Amino acid sequence: MGDAVAAARGAFPAWAGMGTDRRNDILYAICDTLTAHADELAEMEVRTTGLPISGVRPLARRAAHNFRAFAEVASTLSGESYSQAENYMTYVTREPKGVGALIAPWNAPLALGSMRIATCIAFGNTCVLKPSEYTPLSMFRMVELMHEAGLPDGVVNLVNGRGHVSGEAMVSHPDIDMIGFTGGSETGRRIMATAGANLKPAILELGGKSAAIVCADADLDQALDGALLGIYSNNGQQCLAGSRILVQRSIADRFIADFVARAKAIRIGDPMAASTQIGPLAFAAHRDRVLSFVDVATQDGAELLTGGGRPDGFDKGFYIDPIAVLAPSNAARICQEEVFGPFATFVIFDEVEDAIRIANDSAFGLVAYVWTGSVTTAMRCSKGIRAGTIWINTPMMRELRAPFGGFRESGIGRDGARSSADFFTEMKTTSIPI
Numbered sequence: 240m241g242d243a244v245a246a247a248r249g250a251f252p253a254w255a256g257m258g259t260d261r262r263n264d265i266l267y268a269i270c271d272t273l274t275a276h277a278d279e280l281a282e283m284e285v286r287t288t289g290l291p292i293s294g295v296r297p298l299a300r301r302a303a304h305n306f307r308a309f310a311e312v313a314s315t316l317s318g319e320s321y322s323q324a325e326n327y328m329t330y331v332t333r334e335p336k337g338v339g340a341l342i343a344p345w346n347a348p349l350a351l352g353s354m355r356i357a358t359c360i361a362f363g364n365t366c367v368l369k370p371s372e373y374t375p376l377s378m379f380r381m382v383e384l385m386h387e388a389g390l391p392d393g394v395v396n397l398v399n400g401r402g403h404v405s406g407e408a409m410v411s412h413p414d415i416d417m418i419g420f421t422g423g424s425e426t427g428r429r430i431m432a433t434a435g436a437n438l439k440p441a442i443l444e445l446g447g448k449s450a451a452i453v454c455a456d457a458d459l460d461q462a463l464d465g466a467l468l469g470i471y472s473n474n475g476q477q478c479l480a481g482s483r484i485l486v487q488r489s490i491a492d493r494f495i496a497d498f499v500a501r502a503k504a505i506r507i508g509d510p511m512a513a514s515t516q517i518g519p520l521a522f523a524a525h526r527d528r529v530l531s532f533v534d535v536a537t538q539d540g541a542e543l544l545t546g547g548g549r550p551d552g553f554d555k556g557f558y559i560d561p562i563a564v565l566a567p568s569n570a571a572r573i574c575q576e577e578v579f580g581p582f583a584t585f586v587i588f589d590e591v592e593d594a595i596r597i598a599n600d601s602a603f604g605l606v607a608y609v610w611t612g613s614v615t616t617a618m619r620c621s622k623g624i625r626a627g628t629i630w631i632n633t634p635m636m637r638e639l640r641a642p643f644g645g646f647r648e649s650g651i652g653r654d655g656a657r658s659s660a661d662f663f664t665e666m667k668t669t670s671i672p673i
């Protein structure tokens with residue numbers, strides 16, 4: 240760990256001092272190289288995560304694009320200038336912060352790891368990155384390709400290892416300047432404690448238990464597609480999953496029946512096959528944890544609507560049948576704890592105000608989905624729901640320039656153009672007589 244941090248520290252002055260034109264040439268070359276190898280990277284990612292290739296290919300391209308997008312942000316950063324006092328000019332500049340300790344989770348290593356690296360190095364910082372111990376391969380290859388594209392040695396340093404060993408050594412290292420973490424809320428709590436003790440700034444992108452509100456006046460076909468995608472895409476292993484589906488009572492029976500019929504028809508299979516919609520979960524302990532929530536749910540009075548076992552014909556691999564339950568109320572543990580798998584939980588509501596209250600009755604606040612035909616309802620939900628991103632009649636949509644992050648235990652800080660610049664740069668005020 241010491242060597243990796245020292246290499247990042249050693250590379251910092253040259254990388255930070257490079258003009259954005261030259262630095263961006265390198266970042267654009269990285270984007271081009273990663274794009275050219277996107278299929279290779281995607282296949283590596285599938286082999287370690289079990290995610291269906293159809294979903295990983297676009298993520299691998301997005302991972303490449305992150306380097307171009309944040310390079311463009313860095314080249315358009317503007318400063319401020321003031322002349323409040325007579326005969327003085329005061330101006331504000333931004334400087335890179337230093338060496339970042341960056342930690343990524345296992346659920347979408349390329350997309351999330353590249354986001355961590357791009358937001359850090361585009362503004363002139365260097366870093367040490369630790370991918371998850373469960374899925375290190377695609378990140379290893381990505382960093383190798385970045386060097387082939389011309390990244391100078393020492394700017395990005397990869398370390399492997401388990402969280403409580405390498406991860407803790409990274410975040411507690413005295414020579415780092417900031418921490419960028421994407422992962423679970425409990426880990427985030429530990430990292431924040433270390434960051435606080437060492438007075439290091441940290442950006443934390445954490446877990447979620449997001450609500451997808453389906454109102455009776457919604458386009459129900461669109462809402463059904465969106466709700467299924469929200470919980471079952473990427474094997475349900477995504478922070479922004481719409482895992483609590485809140486359905487208005489007048490349409491609940493029909494909507495839930497249609498959802499269950501579609502869930503039963505999901506194509507489970509080899510994640511490398513183009514037609515597969517759900518592959519095996521990432522590792523055995525995770526499969527067991529996801530399945531354990533069936534008991535958690537039923538003990539609290541939830542009705543199991545579908546799934547929960549091993550699909551027919553799959554005697555190998557960490558496959559499970561996509562699960563859906565109907566919870567008696569939002570107080571059930573299945574509505575409060577993040578499962579992080581293909582596990583949909585329905586809750587029925589009467590009035591829109593009830594849906595907003597239920598959406599907010601959570602320790603998390605990452606995203607919310609609202610399906611409605613009424614602009615007024617959409618605006619009421621957007622105003623009332625305490626979450627970092629609200630998608631109205633919109634499935635997952637990531638606008639890179641907009642801030643992304645969570646309220647409450649879903650995180651601290653935001654990724655996104657200006658938000659990333661704010662976190663990964665220091666502002667300096669200079670006054671000079673004129």
Ligand code: NAD
Pocket residue numbers: 342343344345346351369370371372400401402403405406407410421422423424426427429430444445446447477478479577579605645649650
């Ligand atoms: P995790 O917290 O278990 O691990 C994430 C990373 O942290 C891994 O690299 C791990 O090795 C490392 N780590 C673990 N303990 C550590 C410690 N004590 N010190 C330093 N590093 C440590 O999370 P996970 O299971 O890999 O990922 C799933 C979680 O990530 C879910 O909660 C999910 O919601 C969240 N997530 C959030 C976002 C977001 O943008 N908000 C995106 C993806 C995933």
